[in-house]
Amino acid sequence: METQPPCTDGYISAMKQEGPKKKDQPGMRAEDLEVLGPDGKPIDIPVDGSLGLLALGYKGLMAWRAKRIQVAKAASALRKP
């Protein structure tokens, strides 16, 4: 069997150079937090969340968290005199 040289270090350096890109990190840009429905249009995120959002993985999770922050900010603004 021909063996391969160790690749782990190379892989890590590649990760460092190429990404992950900033915009892809959780909680970054608003457009990344949109969740599209079957018709391709953004769906309204329920503030209580849903299993469907969690099942979308990290994108659904971040969209839900962003919605909670948005609602909390709005509530906080309302409370201000």
Place this chain on the structure above:
Amino acid sequence: MSNGRRKVLLVGWDAADWKAIHPLMDQGMLPNLEKLVNSGVSGRLATLEPPLSPMLWTSIATGKRPYKHGILGFTEVGPDGHVRPVTSTHRRVKAIWNILTQQGLTSNVVGWWPSHPAEPIRGAMVSNFYQRANKPINEPWVMMDGTVHPPELAPTMADLRIHPAELTFAHIAPFVPRCAEVDQEKEKTLVAIAKSLADCSTVHAAATWLMEHCPWDLMAVYFDAIDHLKHGFMKFHPPRREHIPERPFELYKDVVAGAYRYHDMMLGRLLELAGEDTTVMLISDHGFHPDHLRPRSIPKEPSGPAYEHSPFGIFVLKGPGIRRDALIHGAGLLDITPTLLTLFGLPVARDMDGRPLLDVFEQPVTPQVIDSWEEVPGECGMHTPDKAASWAGTDKEALKQLVELGYIDDPGEDTARASVTTVRENRYYLAKAYLDGDRPNEALAILRELVAEAPAELRYSADLVRVLLRLGRAKDALEVVEAAAPARERQHEEMRAKAVAGDASKDPGPYILEPRLKLLRSDVYMALGKVREALAIITDLTALPGMGDQLRMRLAQAHMRLRQWPEAVAAFEAHLAYDPQAVQAHHGLGICRLKQQQWEEAADNLLTAIGLRFAMPYAHYHLAEALRGMGELEKAEHAYRVALGMAPQLDRARLRLAGLLERMGGRDEEASTLREEIRQRKDREPIYMVSGLPRSGTSMMMRALVAGGLTPFTDEERVADESNPHGYFEHRAVKGLAHDSRFLTEAEGRVVKVVAPLLPHLPARHRYKIVFMERDLHEVLVSQDRMLGKAPREGEGAHFRKGLFDSYTALLEKVRLLEEQPYVEMLRIPYADAVNDPAGTMARVNAFFDGGLDADRMAQAVDPELYRNRLQDKATTRQ
């Protein structure tokens, strides 16, 4: 498969079971799984014994049984002496992601059990300690070191964790629609559901992120929530059984279905991210009874909840080059890694215990084969031995969860007691793994120790009886049964005294021989040929409620022994009506049909048995007989060969195959080769062996035997040095005996040095004549220290090495057990005798080797000058 390079998504659903899935799929509740099944191949995946998830998922990832991979239970003892959840540091062999790393392929692995600390593979690994919330939501949730590889990903992964308290009724309601009715002060059920849901959603969030952001050839993600929710709520799964109260049934009857529906939703997302060209494999490690086979109660013993597991998990595979909408039979979880290797175009290793599932491919595939991936050099991303020995982290929350699930007892504060219990329990699982791997001799040695340590522990005695019966030692098995009853009675009386001391009304009454012990006795009677006595016990027990499932198979086997075929058939059929997946019942039924020359029915039954569990050489042999009866000679030949491939010692199959080939005509030469093989097996020369603890005179004895005329089995790799100026006479292959014993065939007729710790791994297929060197243990320890450059200081003796002393003492006891084996002859030679009286000693050795050696030259080869670490201040004592 863009650019011809295959990508594989491997998804693990712990405890997923077709019996629960099919009704849900039929109702359209699992659309993503249904699509996957329809576009690929699917089937049952046979589990291993014991069916404990960390052992099983490691077997899945390595293709090896637990005694090879080293993961032996839910917990282990860390270097600080504390009990902790089992970690990846105890795995001794390469997992698929290590092999892929060596081949330049990239793996992302999330949540695999056990995978903490994360291994530095090519790719990313998020360990199984990642998802468990260990603090209230308002406190910092610190991620343990070693959770994520590469560490640069740790902050991102930390952000993706979901705390159970973050979830709302909107998440819980699909599982418990009437969750508002649950009094959460009294019932912790909703919290338990939230924990499982948060855990698996966290794993899913990490997996989806990695799939989108980190390149991969293999994406492996493991979910444990189906298992956890089933352990908590399967009792409420419809249909309701009589003993389940109506209110909790109504509240929680949707939890298991909800778990599958949610996993199907997550699967849909994973499939979407993977894309159409990716090969997808979905598996579970064992099943979980969803029906009348659900136990009414769980035994109060470690790993008791495993009684709820069923022996078959699920297997689904779809992708380029994979058959569509097809069923496969006989797959086992040891076959997963060999199949993955074949999918990647990499060789399968001979030292793996599984085989690639070639039936899944549209076109015939011939996999490459190598001896072992363990021997392939180069960085593979496994932990270094230093890290494995020293890593002292633990996850208290994970440990707590194992306690809550009932898999382990709470280790409590008594560290020493907890570690003893953990080590003992893991040895028990090791023995069960040996038994499952058809290595009863290794299981025997461990179980004998366990029964000696805990004579009232009926699990140990029961398995010891099974092992002894497997080895054809029914009289010894009867002794074990007879000894177990008084031990149980003593334990009962102690418990009774304690109960009465507090409150006389709590007196449980005198000891009554337990049904389990009676059943064991009937098993032994059956093996002793006392079939009618066995039958009497079985008949007597039928009066007891709830015993039916344990009695039907025994009843059938008793009728078989009495050649009462119709009665046996009726009993097997009764058992199959109760459990249609009972492999041994299908096999037994096939034998009964065979005996009645009902060839086609027999073949049908035997094919069903093999379809459920492929690795059954006797079932293949019986199938060959049935096919032969049907006149299907070529198919019969194939079945004989499969049986012989699995059990080369099965001379009955070899003989019948030889007869068949002669009958087929023109193949007399092949037949005579088979007959010659049988003759050679009977006439085979033994392997001459020298053994003992390191520094007990083994090299000296090897030198003497070579001088006396024996040919050594040595590669001369280890050269003479100051410690052994006349040479070591060793062979590198011997060190790997525990994993690969094929070299022993080459050693037949030669003399080979095998140190004592490896002796229990000798397979029963050879004969051995062993000269075992005995030397005072104190001398051995001092000599070993000198060799390692650790000369003891003045006044320092072996008492400072009590751990090693005890370990060697235990090992020597194992060697004594080996001496009982029919394939072993052993001569014990005290080292001091060999040096002080070489002529007399070598005369004994020569007689042991049937007098064919030159005893004078053997005696001359002894160099008394080398007896340097003699204890002067005490008489030499033998071990």
